Amino acid sequence: MSAVIQSRADRLTRQQISQQVLPGASVPWITDLREAAFSQFESSGFPTPRVEDWKYTNLKALQRQIFRFPTLPVIKVTERDIGPAIIPDLEVYRVVFVDGLLDERLSQLQEIQSKIHIASLGDQLRTNAKDIEPHLAKYADSGLNGFVSLNTALMRDGIHIHLPKNVVVDKPIQLIYITTTQNDATWFHLRNLIIAGPNSQASIIESYISLSDSVYFNNITTEVSLAKNARLSHYKIQQEATQAFHVALLKIQQQQSSQFSSHSLAFGSKYSRNEIRSELSAQGCECVLNGLYHAGERQQVDTLARVDHLAANGISREYYKGIVTGKAKAIFRGISYVHPDAQHSDAEQKNNNLLLSPYAEVDTKPQLEIYADDVKCSHGATVGQLDEDALFYLRSRGIEKETACDLLTYSFAKEITDRIPLAPFARHAEALLKNVLRGARNLEDLR
Amino acid sequence: MLRIKNLHVSVDNKLILKGLTLNVNKGEVHAIMGPNASGKSTLAYVLAGHEGYAVESGEIRYNEHNLLELSPEARACEGIFLAFQYPVEIPGVNNVYFMKTAVNVLRKKRGLDELDAVDFMELAKEKMRTLEMSDSMLKRAVNEGFSGGEKKRNEIFQMSLLEPKLALLDETDSGLDIDALKVVARGVNALRNKERAFIVITHYQRLLNYIVPDYVHVLSDGKIVRSGDRNLALELERRGYAWLQGEQAVA
Ligand SMILES: Nc1ncnc2c1ncn2[C@@H]1O[C@H](COP(=O)(O)OP(=O)(O)OP(=O)(O)O)[C@@H](O)[C@H]1O
Numbered sequence: 173m174s175a176v177i178q179s180r181a182d183r184l185t186r187q188q189i190s191q192q193v194l195p196g197a198s199v200p201w202i203t204d205l206r207e208a209a210f211s212q213f214e215s216s217g218f219p220t221p222r223v224e225d226w227k228y229t230n231l232k233a234l235q236r237q238i239f240r241f242p243t244l245p246v247i248k249v250t251e252r253d254i255g256p257a258i259i260p261d262l263e264v265y266r267v268v269f270v271d272g273l274l275d276e277r278l279s280q281l282q283e284i285q286s287k288i289h290i291a292s293l294g295d296q297l298r299t300n301a302k303d304i305e306p307h308l309a310k311y312a313d314s315g316l317n318g319f320v321s322l323n324t325a326l327m328r329d330g331i332h333i334h335l336p337k338n339v340v341v342d343k344p345i346q347l348i349y350i351t352t353t354q355n356d357a358t359w360f361h362l363r364n365l366i367i368a369g370p371n372s373q374a375s376i377i378e379s380y381i382s383l384s385d386s387v388y389f390n391n392i393t394t395e396v397s398l399a400k401n402a403r404l405s406h407y408k409i410q411q412e413a414t415q416a417f418h419v420a421l422l423k424i425q426q427q428q429s430s431q432f433s434s435h436s437l438a439f440g441s442k443y444s445r446n447e448i449r450s451e452l453s454a455q456g457c458e459c460v461l462n463g464l465y466h467a468g469e470r471q472q473v474d475t476l477a478r479v480d481h482l483a484a485n486g487i488s489r490e491y492y493k494g495i496v497t498g499k500a501k502a503i504f505r506g507i508s509y510v511h512p513d514a515q516h517s518d519a520e521q522k523n524n525n526l527l528l529s530p531y532a533e534v535d536t537k538p539q540l541e542i543y544a545d546d547v548k549c550s551h552g553a554t555v556g557q558l559d560e561d562a563l564f565y566l567r568s569r570g571i572e573k574e575t576a577c578d579l580l581t582y583s584f585a586k587e588i589t590d591r592i593p594l595a596p597f598a599r600h601a602e603a604l605l606k607n608v609l610r611g612a613r614n615l616e617d618l619r
Numbered sequence: 620m621l622r623i624k625n626l627h628v629s630v631d632n633k634l635i636l637k638g639l640t641l642n643v644n645k646g647e648v649h650a651i652m653g654p655n656a657s658g659k660s661t662l663a664y665v666l667a668g669h670e671g672y673a674v675e676s677g678e679i680r681y682n683e684h685n686l687l688e689l690s691p692e693a694r695a696c697e698g699i700f701l702a703f704q705y706p707v708e709i710p711g712v713n714n715v716y717f718m719k720t721a722v723n724v725l726r727k728k729r730g731l732d733e734l735d736a737v738d739f740m741e742l743a744k745e746k747m748r749t750l751e752m753s754d755s756m757l758k759r760a761v762n763e764g765f766s767g768g769e770k771k772r773n774e775i776f777q778m779s780l781l782e783p784k785l786a787l788l789d790e791t792d793s794g795l796d797i798d799a800l801k802v803v804a805r806g807v808n809a810l811r812n813k814e815r816a817f818i819v820i821t822h823y824q825r826l827l828n829y830i831v832p833d834y835v836h837v838l839s840d841g842k843i844v845r846s847g848d849r850n851l852a853l854e855l856e857r858r859g860y861a862w863l864q865g866e867q868a869v870a
């Protein structure tokens with residue numbers, strides 16, 4: 173086993189990396205890929221505010237942090253530990269990652285392996301890399317930003333799913349990522365690769381939870397490819413620990429008439445970034461991105477949602493709502509990019525934010541870029557406070573101020589949870605939100 | 620039960636109520652009439668505790684309380700109810716959930732057991748029947764997309780559930796058709812008893828044919844300029860308000 177190696181995030185060296193045992197080390201194309209990606213990281217570093225997509229983001233705390241490379245988990249995670257990720261009344265195929273590595277013991281891989289190809293990405297790189305060579309790093313450009321470069325250079329594990337043609341997976345596949353590290357700040361470069369064959373259908377849930385109250389950093393890159401007529405619903409609940417950093421890129425490439433939807437909830441982390449980029453590469457694709465974020469205290473929550481309409485007759489929706497309180501900061505950037513060949517595109521973008529404290533901040537920038545002439549596009553963003561008249565109306569019926577505020581905040585968010593088609597997930601989301609609101613309020617009271 | 624003395628109230632630094640005095644006893648029905656912008660809704664809001672209305676001077680006693688010290692929700696718990704002139708739409712908040720919460724807050728305050736969902740629905744449906752409202756309104760968000768008349772009826776529905784001690788009806792009759800007016804008046808009359816007082820703000824004497832007041836007051840330019848019995852309302856119907864404003868100028 174290699175010695176424990178630590179590095180300041182922005183001063184990682186090639187030498188430190190060479191001491192890591194990473195899967196696929198004997199496969200030339202993988203080592204080449206890692207090498208090239210690390211060179212990209214060396215020249216670009218982490219994104220700065222000069223880069224438009226990171227303009228309002230403050231990454232100083234992350235860059236200054238010294239991170240340790242993961243060792244094997246010390247704590248033996250039990251069924252009880254993953255309880256917070258369990259969604260009531262929902263049957264799933266469960267896959268659990270503990271500190272960045274797939275845990276066979278807690279996972280139910282065999283149950284679905286008869287229907288689809290599903291494996292740890294680490295195993296795949298070690299034993300059967302050639303099957304993923306046409307896909308890995310083909311959808312998410314490792315030069316996109318420093319996080320993706322670093323992820324490509326250092327990826328160790330994650331999930332690889334390949335849905336064969338025409339297969340419909342009967343239950344959602346839930347990926348639970350649990351972090352247990354205690355003292356030292358550790359970073360994890362998780363990589364997921366999901367390939368959906370023609371006419372296939374599946375739902376995938378990503379849940380991020382933690383037993384840790386120390387600093388750690390989950391750097392996640394997920395690549396998704398949807399073949400003709402494939403349908404994928406992607407759900408995500410981010411409930412990382414309060415000291416955690418969470419940076420995730422979800423890159424989707426859609427082929428003809430495929431449908432992708434994302435329903436994401438960002439509640440945890442000190443700093444989180446949820447970046448989704450979808451390319452509608454062929455005719456008639458549909459992409460719905462629906463999300464809710466809440467930030468309190470000094471949390472920073474950052475969302476970027478971009479859909480590129482590259483071919484005709486595509487439909488895209490971006491619906492994001494945020495609740496920001498304490499001294500928190502929320503950043504939203506939405507981009508609907510309609511390329512010259514994408515006639516009859518239909519793109520809609522909405523971002524609404526609720527500011528519950530005078531010290532909280534929201535930077536929202538919805539954007540349309542349209543280079544085709546026959547399209548239907550709209551966008552809008554708001555930052556507002558609770559409606560005073562509604563608040564008074566509720567209070568005049570005897571409902572206490574705090575309850576009335578929660579009720580209005582909750583109803584603000586409900587538009588997002590109402591759009592979630594998987595009912596148990598929607599109910600779970602609502603219950604989590606209630607807890608988050610209650611927790612945030614109690615903290616406010618203490619100040 | 621309610622003693623308002625020399626009340627001065629301003630909104631956005633503009634003085635609206637300019638020395639209003641009014642006493643209301645248990646069991647009484649007071650009608651307040653008066654020209655637009657004279658301050659009728661302002662009075663109703665101040666009584667309900669709206670924080671946008673600043674009390675510059677004067678006092679309001681309600682039973683043993685200094686009313687001005689109570690939050691809006693505390694006033695509701697003490698039995699004050701305002702039927703809004705413009706009921707607020709609250710998208711995303713379900714009518715049943717809202718009223719069940721409100722009813723249970725008050726029941727708790729009054730030392731009664733909270734109602735469960737089944738008992739509440741039974742009670743709600745019974746009240747809706749008397750107000751000839753359709754059950755479907757319960758399932759909708761509070762006032763969202765309700766017609767003007769439906770909103771007013773919903774206010775009276777809430778009142779009948781909350782059983783206040785002092786009900787303030789701010790132009791509940793405006794926007795109601797003739798049949799609805801009768802239904803709403805019936806709802807109000809059903810609640811009239813020796814303990815409960817009403818302040819009914821209206822522009823139309825017609826409502827007072829159905830809800831017969833004990834007193835009629837004219838509010839003009841922030842003051843009560845004339846009080847009388849129900850015949851005053853009839854006189855106002857004939858002559859308008861101009862003669863009173865003239866009289867005040869002379870006085
Ligand atoms: N929030 C506010 N901001 C500014 N001015 C206000 C506000 N609320 C009331 N006013 C003003 O106070 C005055 C009295 O208003 P109020 O609503 O009490 O009148 P009213 O007698 O109820 O009239 P109406 O018969 O038209 O309902 C009006 O000039 C109104 O514009």
Ligand SMILES: [Mg+2]
Pocket residue numbers: 659660661704789790
């Ligand atoms: Mg009025």
